[in-house]
Amino acid sequence: MTAHLDTCDRNDVYAAACPCREMLDLLANKWSALAIGAMESGPQRFGELRQTLDGISPKVLSATLKRLEGAGLVDREVFAEVPPRVEYSLTALGLSAADPLAALRDWVEDHVGDHATGSDSPA
Amino acid sequence: MTAHLDTCDRNDVYAAACPCREMLDLLANKWSALAIGAMESGPQRFGELRQTLDGISPKVLSATLKRLEGAGLVDREVFAEVPPRVEYSLTALGLSAADPLAALRDWVEDHVGDHATGSDSPA
DNA sequence: GGCACCTGCTACCCATCGGATACCATCGGG
DNA sequence: CCCGATGGTATCCGATGGGTAGCAGGTGCC
Structure with a gap:
């Protein structure tokens, strides 16, 4: 019944054997x-996602959606x-x-182009 | 193609040509x-990271750190x-x-194992 | 009747990448 | 002289991402 998660009692993403990996x-x-x-x-x-996710191919979109569906994140x-x-x-x-995920996307949109590592790009 | 990225004035992650991609x-x-x-x-x-990031190979760790360094996120x-x-x-x-990123890891550790979609078969 | 078309997806093929293992280089110590 | 520790790189290999083409199923158009 309960899965055999002996290796991961407390869900540690840093443990290789943890399903949260x-x-x-x-x-x-x-x-x-x-x-x-x-x-x-x-x-x-499908077609809407294909347009929104600019640059994705149908195969990859299909695979991504299947994985998300399998993980219980998406309903088809x-x-x-x-x-x-x-x-x-x-x-x-x-x-x-x-x-x-939105926080991550937001951070990216907010901080991309920073990179003030000395070699200043023509921002 | 990716030379002039003026196509991305406001950093839209959904635009394929945007550097934030x-x-x-x-x-x-x-x-x-x-x-x-x-x-x-x-x-x-290096060795500490190799242990902490359980399961990573030295090559991948090296490549990851180089990419992070190149993006200005990590200092070596x-x-x-x-x-x-x-x-x-x-x-x-x-x-x-x-x-x-911490929020993401936290969500994963918190919600993995949910998936109470009924189908729990290991098949 | 027949053919193009629309939508969603799959099959095939290939480049890239992740990944495991072996090895290298340096230097002190035994 | 070889071993050990450290921080990688080189090499090989399988997985996987990704592009293109094609299929299925029906329907409107001519």
Whole structure:
């Protein structure tokens, strides 16, 4: 019943054998961070995500969404219409993960271009 | 193509051509997130980081630290002693990045194992 | 009737990268 | 003279990201 998490009683991301390593690897990923952010505003179709996540390929988007779905962060809903429609949305868990991810994206947008290491770039 | 990045006036991580994409790719990375967290408590030697970041290989640690150094997040100091000693520490920029990263690690440690989606089969 | 088309996704192929292991270089000590 | 410690690099290899093409299923248009 309970998983065999003997190696990781208290969920330490610094322990290689801890399942949270996988979760960290999933979330600490460019596309995951962007995809989750894109779904904060509500369900998104595949094509919409593909446009929002500028530069992602359909294969990678599909794989990313599958991983997020497998981790319970994203819900996938298929509408048997024509043309086929699929909507991806955040689960409650995914929604809670969106906060730290948003903080990370925010930091990046805020601090990129700083890098005042002496070799000043033409900002 | 990436020569003139005037396409990104306000640093949009969702724009493929924005330099913050690279920064996001750097920070949204398992090892970077762990390494920066490990250096929050002060300068760390190579071997210390290698132990703290359980499971990392020397090559990947070296590459990660170089990328972080190149982005101005980490400072590398070599002591001309014997045996050779090298210390890695966070710059002010790196220190500011440590916060959202800590939030992410914290979320992971807090929410991994949730996934109460019913399907818990190890298959 | 037939063909293009729209959407979502998968298959194939390749470059890149992560990763494990071995090795290098230096110097003191035994 | 070899060993040990330290901080990496070189090399090889498998995984994985990523691009392109194509498929499926139906529907409107001509």
